[in-house]
Amino acid sequence: MKTKINKIFIALLLIGNACDQPASQNDQATSAEEASKFSHSPLVSHIYTADPSAHIFEGKIYIYPSHDIETSAASDDMGGHFDMKDYHVFSMERPSGEVIDHGPVLKLEDIPWASRQLWAPDAAHKNGKYYLYFPAKDKEDIFRIGVAVADSPAGPFKAQPAPIKGSYSMDPAVFQDDDGSYYLYFGGIWGGQLQWFEDGKLVQGRKGPTDGIPASDQPALMPKVAKLSGDMLELAEKPIDALIVDEQGNPILSGDNQRRFFEGAWVHKYNGKYYLSYSTGDTHNIAYGISDSPYGPFVHKGNVLLPVQGWTNHHSIVEFEEKWYLFYHDTELSGETHLRNIKMTELRYNDDGTIITINPMK
Template identity: 30%
Template sequence: MMLSKNKLSILCFIISLGTYAQKKNTNTKPYPYGNPVIKHMYTADASPHVMPDGRVWMVTSVDHEDGGGYATMHSYHTFSSKDMVNWTDHGEVLNIYDVIGKNEEPKGEDWALWAPDMVYYEGKYYLYFPVRILYKEGGYDEKNRKTTAYIAVAVSDSPDKKFKVINSKIEGTNGIDPAVFIDDDGQKYLYYGSHMAAKLKDNMTELDGKPVKLDVDDERFMEAIWMNKKAGKYYLSYHTHYDKPIDPKNPDDLFRKKSRLDYGISDNPLGPFEYKGIMNYELGVNVNEGPKYPGKNYVPWRLYQSNHGGIVEYHGEEYLFYHTSALSSWRQDEFKEAGTWTQRSVCIDKIVYDESGQIRPVQQTLSSVAPVIVNQPYEIILDTKSNIIKNNIIEFKNIDLGTGYYYAGLNIKGIKTPTKCAIHLDKADGELIGTFVIKKDGKTETLLRNANGKHTIYLVFDKNFSTNTTITSAKIFAGSPK
């Protein structure tokens, strides 16, 4: 059978990828650019959140130092930063054998830990992760292989300590790439799989009702769901279906489906979502700085397809976390070839919105982002003695929230039945920035969104509020990194 020149070129490229996959990471020279941000190991699938210490934390998948593909992804690491540039590796927080419960995989099964998410709620850190099992009797061919996948959850008192599995399979889940979203009204949501979402119970370990299939106005929706909220709108981003491989002679082929991050917008966290366009082009697109693939005008990692996004807002800017194989290309042969597509590394670049609220496609860079410098107190203590509760409302005037505060805390007593306390800006029915879910006397906390600038803050209790209830202390915190 005769192959066309184009098909022969692609076949040779596939064979060459296999060769690249066997290369060792022998180059020990310091990586010369800002992106990727983690340079001493391979990291992927970053999930970024601002935590109560005021730092940005991310949990990542780990690609194996010796390659071997997605089946060798067996652990998670956490990292933190106070400026988005300098990152501390806090080490491994969960391993595949913590999940299996013994130091070997069941016979005939190939287990892996793929893209995770980590969130904070009421004094605990919750790690959501997909368990993906391939049954070897079906082989590794995409058409014939037999697999199963579901979402599990682990917990820790600190994001830099080992996590303990507390629900080895969340009943009702089937799929990969979990992402957890806590809305301003206190409701928690779990997104996963290709199109699935469900409410989470306050225990953070079980679904609250049946999952729903999301109505997303895009037939190319594939995986890697992420939920972000801005100006009252819900932004659902995801990795698209794509054609492979990339022809090295024509990487921007107009007729090939691209491995992008696209997004849709809705007025409801469960949709329907209206398709809005591209958030992140294929890896290496429009990266005009830096090294070039031999004989070409694009960077070496332009030839690989893998896109997974996480978004965080930090002191007035939003950032996209994604991954490339740039570090692999450097560590193998100083950018002479493409690297290994399953040895990925986390990159960070800015997200920019236009005047209509749509996201402009992210400009991928080698320099990454500028350092964030925060100059404000870590916490603001609210005066609960001079300000008293009237008609279920307490008011705090002229509070300077600076460039952003991310959590609020109450110490309360006299709770007879579970109640909620909404946090509004400027009016008792003004912009909602967070909600305390108060189950009993004592300390309670909530995530804040869009808490910046100078405002009067209103705490508004619901109808279950008791007149015998008193607030012994209140604070706004995580306004600068510890």
């Protein structure tokens, strides 16, 4: 009995001491949480991650992001400070579950044709093999798109000896249609070099971020789309524009930077319709359009995601157990443009099929 009374006395004493502490100490954790301006928490905090491409493989959520690192590379309008050198793969059993880091699955030094900058990748699965599509600059410092192959969604991946023939620019995204066809979407302006190409050919003399950008009253540059070959290693056809248009069917103009394509194309299918979502770059939206075909045209409908903290905005959309999720990144952990962290949140639709816009900030 004495021991029990002593324990009660000590407990009451500790409670009293806690109540005597200044409110600023007692409520520190609560105040910090309440003061957070971010709507969602980072998924990964032990390394910097960005550009998350999410897929459901083997009943799990797999995420294929880029891996941001500290760098001595100078910051410029061509993205030189995004100097990533490898890829990690992450998996989750469920949306609220533990995030597993499967480690580096492909390194720059293991890609024979690449010189630098392993930017945003994507992945696909076919016939028991897994394919990692990635952009990197070749030995002439021009972005090309490569592919690496693995036996597991967690890698490791082995790169093909050369980039995909006819590929250029960056931000590859692979969409698998219901009939088993696979489509590769790609492209990005400014640092992504899309503006340096015409009809798939590099135009000599174009070096700067705006060299080749159409005048503001001309149609904007569009993401490219091409069907993939049966072995998933090449393009089965010449890439064409995945045209983004307004409600009247007119192409979005180059000067319409609230709606025009900048980078980060992603395609998913919902209720029989094809949704092309993408970053508007300097206005920092994730916008989207809807089409009856994977080739487009895609009629602009609004924004999936409003601007995040940080300059870049890059995302993916995936369905898991009859719910849809948006994956994206911001700079909550570092406050630095090139040191980002990935996040996720549920995505919902209106009855008419339009997407309910998500605000990443409270």
